Amino acid sequence: MLTLEAPDIDVPARELLHPLPLRPLAQRPLVSVLVTNYNYAAFLPAALDSLIAQDYEHWEAIVCDDGSTDASVQVIRSYAALEPRIRLVVKKNGGQNAAVNECHRHLMGDLICLLDADDFFAPEKLSHVVAAFVARPSAGFCHHFARVVDGRGDELPVTLSHRLDAGWLAETANNRGGCVYVPTTSSMCFRREVLDELMPIPAMQPRDADGYLGMAAQFLTPFVRVDEKLAAYRVHGKNMGGLTEPTPQRLQYELELIGQRTATLRWFLAGRFGELYSQQIRKEDNPQYIQAALKLHAVSRVDSNVLINARILIARHPNAKWRAIWQFIFAFPRPLRRRIMPAMHRSHRVKAVIQKVLVRSSVRHARSFLGTGVLSQ
Numbered sequence: 001m002l003t004l005e006a007p008d009i010d011v012p013a014r015e016l017l018h019p020l021p022l023r024p025l026a027q028r029p030l031v032s033v034l035v036t037n038y039n040y041a042a043f044l045p046a047a048l049d050s051l052i053a054q055d056y057e058h059w060e061a062i063v064c065d066d067g068s069t070d071a072s073v074q075v076i077r078s079y080a081a082l083e084p085r086i087r088l089v090v091k092k093n094g095g096q097n098a099a100v101n102e103c104h105r106h107l108m109g110d111l112i113c114l115l116d117a118d119d120f121f122a123p124e125k126l127s128h129v130v131a132a133f134v135a136r137p138s139a140g141f142c143h144h145f146a147r148v149v150d151g152r153g154d155e156l157p158v159t160l161s162h163r164l165d166a167g168w169l170a171e172t173a174n175n176r177g178g179c180v181y182v183p184t185t186s187s188m189c190f191r192r193e194v195l196d197e198l199m200p201i202p203a204m205q206p207r208d209a210d211g212y213l214g215m216a217a218q219f220l221t222p223f224v225r226v227d228e229k230l231a232a233y234r235v236h237g238k239n240m241g242g243l244t245e246p247t248p249q250r251l252q253y254e255l256e257l258i259g260q261r262t263a264t265l266r267w268f269l270a271g272r273f274g275e276l277y278s279q280q281i282r283k284e285d286n287p288q289y290i291q292a293a294l295k296l297h298a299v300s301r302v303d304s305n306v307l308i309n310a311r312i313l314i315a316r317h318p319n320a321k322w323r324a325i326w327q328f329i330f331a332f333p334r335p336l337r338r339r340i341m342p343a344m345h346r347s348h349r350v351k352a353v354i355q356k357v358l359v360r361s362s363v364r365h366a367r368s369f370l371g372t373g374v375l376s377q
Contacts, residue, residue: 016273017170020220022140022193025110025133028058031126032109035063036099037117041071043234046153048079048086050120056127061086062103063117067093072117097209101200112190114210118234119146119186120153125230129189132224140194140221141214144230146187151236160184160233166225169218174277176318177286178265182214186231194221198268205264208257215265219272246341251296258289284308290317294326298337 033051037044051061063076063086073090080086091102100114111133115121125144132142143164148156165181173180182188188210190198198216205212217223262283270278283289290313296302297310314326329337 016277017219019138019168019222020140020193020197022138022191022221025137029110029130029133030108031056031059031111031113031130032107033059033061033113033115033126034100034103034107035061035115035117036066036096036103037063037068037072037076038066038093038096038099039068039070039072040117041068041075043118044072044075044079046120047115047117048076048083050123050125051086051115052083053123054121054126055123056130059085059126060107060109061115062089062106063087064089064091064099064102066091066096066099095206097201097206100209104195104199107192110192112192112195114185114188115231116185118236119184120232120234121186122228122230122232128226128228128230132226133189133191136222136224138222139224140191141217141223142189142226143183143214143223144187144226144228146183146231146233147229149232149234151234153232153234155232156235161187164225165218166223168222170220173218174280175285177283177289178215178218178262178281179286179288180214180218182210184233185210186233188213190217191221202264202267204267205260208261211257211261212264212268215261216268219269246295246299248296248300251292251299254292255289255296258286258292259283262286262289285316287318287322291322295341298329299334299341301334 035047040047048061048063051059063080065073065076065088067090073088076086076088080088087106089102089106091099104112111130113121113126113129128144129142133139145164146160148158148160150156161181161183163181164183169180190213194217195213197220198213201209201212262281266278266281269281293308294310294313294317297313310326310330314323314330317323317326329340332340
């Protein structure tokens with residue numbers, strides 16, 4: 001069984017935690033939209049049409065094609081020929097994060113929005129983002145909620161994100177393993193000064209740009225949140241993220257992804273605040289890591305020498321509601337837990353109902369399950 005000991009606190013490094021100074025925004029700031037694409041010729045028209053339809057007109061789009069083998073380049077060129085605000089950048093295939101880095105080298109805007117080529121924006125997206133940054137001049141990161149749509153663009157009755165962070169998060173981020181609640185790529189926006197500090201995304205992080213950028217940004221700037229669905233996240237093929245079945249393979253992938261994000265974040269923080277401060281950031285403190293690890297414990301046998309015991313994970317969870325839920329879940333045998341997990345894992349309306357029922361039940365029954373030893377299964 002793994003045990004956890006808190007590292008020493010680097011007090012001088014804590015004193016370095018303060019927001020980046022930001023220049024006053026222009027009255028009508030230029031918004032750069034960074035679009036990364038690989039073999040999404042079928043989805044590109046919806047993404048680019050959503051830019052042309054924006055009610056805020058002062059924007060540019062840098063579209064990086066990452067060595068597509070379909071008709072993507074032809075589609076982008078046809079749009080760029082008619083719309084001068086769209087610029088095409090072509091590179092050899094190197095992955096999405098390398099494409100984001102390439103886009104960053106060409107942008108000219110004061111504000112930057114990210115857009116995956118298979119997603120699209122609501123017409124009021126850019127105007128709402130600009131208004132949010134104007135209203136919160138100290139904030140260097142803005143994010144918002146998103147609709148979930150299928151391959152045809154029809155909305156699905158599920159929720160991608162239930163919670164998004166706001167405010168100055170750095171002073172408590174190390175207590176939760178650098179965890180930050182941000183949406184997917186197409187709902188993330190930055191002030192130029194902040195993104196310049198985060199880029200380029202290091203080669204040690206070949207995927208998951210949004211995970212790294214969100215975690216690192218919280219140490220540089222306050223967040224502002226727009227409580228509206230200003231983008232559409234398209235579900236197709238294997239890009240479903242948290243909407244997939246909680247198989248052991250998928251959960252192990254999530255744990256590896258969080259581990260990779262954490263390693264990259266620690267590298268970033270070590271260069272900025274020193275090695276001792278970066279060592280305070282541990283994936284085992286991250287509620288998202290704890291959730292994924294508990295799900296893996298719930299659906300399969302886990303070597304206790306590899307993963308922290310479930311009882312320890314529950315005790316470390318910072319959310320009292322979830323501690324009660326997990327205590328209740330682990331009172332059931334594994335076959336029944338496997339039936340519960342899909343509804344608990346995926347983001348849909350039934351999930352909230354199940355959580356309410358489990359919390360009420362666990363308040364009545366959790367005490368009787370403590371100390372039984374069942375949590376180590």
